Amino acid sequence: MIEVRDISKIYSSVTVLDGVSFRIADRSITSFVGPNGAGKTTLLGIISRLIKPDGGEVLLDEKSISEYGGSDLAKRISILKQSNFVNMRLTVRELIGFGRFPHSGGRLTGEDKDMVERAVEYLDLAEMAEKDINELSGGQRQRAFIGMIVAQDTDHILLDEPLNSLDMRHSVEMMRILRRLTDELKKTVVLVLHDINFAARYSDRMVALKNGKVAALGSVDEVVREDVLASVFDVPLEIREIDGKKICIYY
Amino acid sequence: MRDSGKIAILIALLIGLSLVLVLPGLTPENYEFFLGQRLPKLLAIIVTGGAIGYSAVLFQTVTHNRILTPATLGFDAMYLLIQAALFFFLGGASFLVADRNANFLVSVVVMVVLALFLLRTVFGRSGHDLVFVVLVGTIFGQLFRTLAYFLLMIISPSEFTSLQNKMFASFSNINTNIVLIAMVMCIAAAGWLLRDMRKFDVAGLGREQSVSLGVDHDALVKRTFIVSAILVSAATALVGPIAFLGLMVANLAREIATSYRHTVITAISVLLSSVMLLAGQLAVERYMNFGTTVTVLINFVGGVYFVILLLRGNRL
Numbered sequence: 001m002i003e004v005r006d007i008s009k010i011y012s013s014v015t016v017l018d019g020v021s022f023r024i025a026d027r028s029i030t031s032f033v034g035p036n037g038a039g040k041t042t043l044l045g046i047i048s049r050l051i052k053p054d055g056g057e058v059l060l061d062e063k064s065i066s067e068y069g070g071s072d073l074a075k076r077i078s079i080l081k082q083s084n085f086v087n088m089r090l091t092v093r094e095l096i097g098f099g100r101f102p103h104s105g106g107r108l109t110g111e112d113k114d115m116v117e118r119a120v121e122y123l124d125l126a127e128m129a130e131k132d133i134n135e136l137s138g139g140q141r142q143r144a145f146i147g148m149i150v151a152q153d154t155d156h157i158l159l160d161e162p163l164n165s166l167d168m169r170h171s172v173e174m175m176r177i178l179r180r181l182t183d184e185l186k187k188t189v190v191l192v193l194h195d196i197n198f199a200a201r202y203s204d205r206m207v208a209l210k211n212g213k214v215a216a217l218g219s220v221d222e223v224v225r226e227d228v229l230a231s232v233f234d235v236p237l238e239i240r241e242i243d244g245k246k247i248c249i250y251y
Numbered sequence: 252m253r254d255s256g257k258i259a260i261l262i263a264l265l266i267g268l269s270l271v272l273v274l275p276g277l278t279p280e281n282y283e284f285f286l287g288q289r290l291p292k293l294l295a296i297i298v299t300g301g302a303i304g305y306s307a308v309l310f311q312t313v314t315h316n317r318i319l320t321p322a323t324l325g326f327d328a329m330y331l332l333i334q335a336a337l338f339f340f341l342g343g344a345s346f347l348v349a350d351r352n353a354n355f356l357v358s359v360v361v362m363v364v365l366a367l368f369l370l371r372t373v374f375g376r377s378g379h380d381l382v383f384v385v386l387v388g389t390i391f392g393q394l395f396r397t398l399a400y401f402l403l404m405i406i407s408p409s410e411f412t413s414l415q416n417k418m419f420a421s422f423s424n425i426n427t428n429i430v431l432i433a434m435v436m437c438i439a440a441a442g443w444l445l446r447d448m449r450k451f452d453v454a455g456l457g458r459e460q461s462v463s464l465g466v467d468h469d470a471l472v473k474r475t476f477i478v479s480a481i482l483v484s485a486a487t488a489l490v491g492p493i494a495f496l497g498l499m500v501a502n503l504a505r506e507i508a509t510s511y512r513h514t515v516i517t518a519i520s521v522l523l524s525s526v527m528l529l530a531g532q533l534a535v536e537r538y539m540n541f542g543t544t545v546t547v548l549i550n551f552v553g554g555v556y557f558v559i560l561l562l563r564g565n566r567l
Contacts, residue, residue, distance in 0.1 A: 050459055075465075081459040101466070
């Protein structure tokens with residue numbers, strides 16, 4: 001389990017995160033929501049050790065992530081950033097093979113190859129497995145990168161705005177894949193989302209950030225409330241229930 | 252064609268060109284003298300090519316771009332400035348200037364320190380903003396070069412040109428004194444990074460993705476800067492700066508290689524770089540009667556290739 005304990009981050013006298021603490025429930029999807037500049041991406045970066053915090057620590061199973069070795073942590077936590085531009089000629093299968101790097105150091109064993117094939121099948125990438133990743137569309141490339149993370153086989157998966165620059169169809173497809181990862185493969189998924197309705201529809205839990213502090217956290221029902229969201233986003237909004245699912249209207 | 256075939260062709264070219272440069276006119280009577288003259292030169296050119304080809308590929312990979320090479324960042328100009336500064340402050344008769352090997356070793360150490368300083372200031376602060384780094388590199392390179400000439404000018408305005416020729420190596424004035432020590436140093440520096448080749452493959456995915464996959468990216472960048480400083484020092488000390496060579500061979504190597512593996516790409520880049528220098532040397536010696544220098548030739552070809560790269564709209 002991941003625990004965030006009293007995390008602070010200051011960028012040249014601007015406090016981006018200010019004493020943030022919470023636990024992330026295992027085997028569930030947790031979304032970070034909040035206005036621009038609330039510190040969502042920074043927080044995700046700190047949890048994934050891409051960014052060093054100025055105060056506090058991130059614990060994985062009661063042990064600080066800074067005490068884990070690089071490849072040990074890479075077997076437990078993976079992260080996918082929003083820009084997946086790659087400067088190399090690489091097929092989809094080769095990209096997915098990179099997911100096995102923490103396990104085998106780049107020399108794929110028979111077991112690694114099995115894992116790669118399983119990831120290819122799981123994400124329905126068999127048809128394009130030999131294609132150059134730079135020839136794929138944005139949605140396909142995103143899926144290939146998810147394939148790499150599936151092959152990496154970490155129990156925690158972090159994603160920074162995975163729906164950015166995806167159209168409706170691919171956004172829904174992406175969220176369904178993440179749902180399957182949690183429900184079928186028992187993964188813990190943590191992601192930054194901009195669209196509150198996507199977050200409400202597909203998450204188990206939500207963390208709302210505002211000005212570097214946790215403004216609200218809990219189950220979707222606890223966070224997706226008119227009074228809570230209106231104060232987080234500073235915008236009048238209305239929440240309706242359609243077929244038992246909450247939809248937030250703010251346009 | 253398989254990558255191993257391409258590498259074999261390049262090796263054959265390297266050997267062929269070397270023989271064409273070394274063998275002509277050798278007789279049982281004169282071979283000792285001629286070989287003593289030609290072999291160190293040949294070795295110097297091959298080491299220079301290899302050093303530039305090797306550092307350019309790895310430097311581009313860890314900085315995630317296709318235009319930045321140590322030369323673009325002004326590494327070679329930095330070496331010239333160190334030379335001029337040593338001369339200026341210590342005098343031409345001092346041990347660190349007069350003794351070629353000692354001079355080279357001290358310069359390399361200073362280069363490594365400065366490269367790490369550059370890494371911390373320029374790359375650390377801007378967060379790898381490429382345009383910013385290129386601009387800073389271009390300006391600093393220009394500044395270093397001008398300062399180096401300025402220092403020489405102060406020392407002796409009347410002998411500026413001869414001093415410049417004596418101080419700074421060029422293809423018409425290859426510094427063969429240090430070829431052995433430079434070669435050993437290059438092999439050691441390059442060898443140090445060999446075990447990291449698979450990490451460089453991962454680093455090509457970007458900093459975030461390599462950290463996610465358990466590669467200590469910042470440490471890899473640091474090692475690459477150290478090795479690049481050493482390799483560029485050796486190349487600049489042997490034949491002087493060749494701005495566009497690294498850019499050209501690193502990009503060509505990426506286009507030629509089918510594999511994404513850095514073992515393959517760097518091998519091709521190293522060989523291609525040496526082959527190009529040898530071909531340039533041959534052209535200048537045999538067909539242009541020394542009417543131009545290899546540096547001018549390579550920079551002309553490399554510059555044209557650079558413009559083509561830009562025009563093709565390659566994602567840099």
